[in-house]
Amino acid sequence: MNTIKQNLVNVRSHIDTAAQKCGRSSEEITLLAVSKTKPASDIEKAIACGQTEFGENYVQEGVDKIHYFANNHALVWHFIGPLQSNKTRLVAENFDWCHTIDRLKIAQRLSDQRPDSLPPLNVLIQINISDENSKSGINLTELDGLAAQISILSGIKLRGLMAIPAPESNYDKQVEVLEKMHLAFKQLQSQYPNIDTLSMGMTSDMEAAIACGSTLVRIGTAIFGARDYATK
Numbered sequence: 001m002n003t004i005k006q007n008l009v010n011v012r013s014h015i016d017t018a019a020q021k022c023g024r025s026s027e028e029i030t031l032l033a034v035s036k037t038k039p040a041s042d043i044e045k046a047i048a049c050g051q052t053e054f055g056e057n058y059v060q061e062g063v064d065k066i067h068y069f070a071n072n073h074a075l076v077w078h079f080i081g082p083l084q085s086n087k088t089r090l091v092a093e094n095f096d097w098c099h100t101i102d103r104l105k106i107a108q109r110l111s112d113q114r115p116d117s118l119p120p121l122n123v124l125i126q127i128n129i130s131d132e133n134s135k136s137g138i139n140l141t142e143l144d145g146l147a148a149q150i151s152i153l154s155g156i157k158l159r160g161l162m163a164i165p166a167p168e169s170n171y172d173k174q175v176e177v178l179e180k181m182h183l184a185f186k187q188l189q190s191q192y193p194n195i196d197t198l199s200m201g202m203t204s205d206m207e208a209a210i211a212c213g214s215t216l217v218r219i220g221t222a223i224f225g226a227r228d229y230a231t232k
């Protein structure tokens with residue numbers, strides 16, 4: 001068995017165990033393989049093990065990979081990095097999801113630029129839940145307003161929320177922060193019928209995220225190994 005295959009087996013069983021512990025079905029939890037900085041050959045190995053959902057952080061790198069795998073229509077591509085307005089067209093034309101909406105202007109451009117030939121781009125609003133150093137994401141107090149503005153745009157479809165909490169190794173502290181996301185998600189769900197996705201949980205907080213209702217975990221390191229940014 002190659003390493004990526006073994007890693008995927010381990011991550012899936014980790015998700016199963018975490019889901020069982022809190023009485024959830026692991027079928028409610030999508031595994032997003034975060035392949036940023038990794039070569040197409042690594043993605044190919046993951047595809048060979050049945051992985052279909054991939055996450056990329058850098059627009060051009062992601063678009064190159066989407067084009068490389070264009071013949072494989074089973075794949076679903078998620079943009080999960082910070083998005084500047086001069087790059088929205090590439091995301092609108094190539095990706096299936098964007099997790100990092102934190103202003104109306106970006107949402108508006110994605111909606112306008114989404115080709116008519118494609119279904120609406122699925123989007124998540126990014127919440128800055130705990131990381132005061134991060135400029136990405138809105139505060140929870142701004143959520144109702146932004147959701148109302150985004151939900152009427154025809155080229156995109158609001159599906160839920162995403163967060164990247166500040167790094168924290170203590171499980172109980174992870175839960176404390178992630179529970180706030182769970183609450184906000186449930187409130188949003190009660191207002192909008194399409195809301196079904198809570199994107200949270202990475203290699204180091206996957207278990208806490210699942211306990212707090214995550215429906216999509218974004219896992220890079222545990223699948224593809226440590227990233228080397230030196231060549232970027």
Ligand SMILES: *Cc1c(COP(=O)(O)O)cnc(C)c1O
Nearest residue numbers: 034057080202203218219220221
């Ligand atoms: C890189 C990244 C991940 C994956 O992180 P790991 O700790 O390697 O699992 C998940 N989400 C986002 C937004 C990322 O940028």
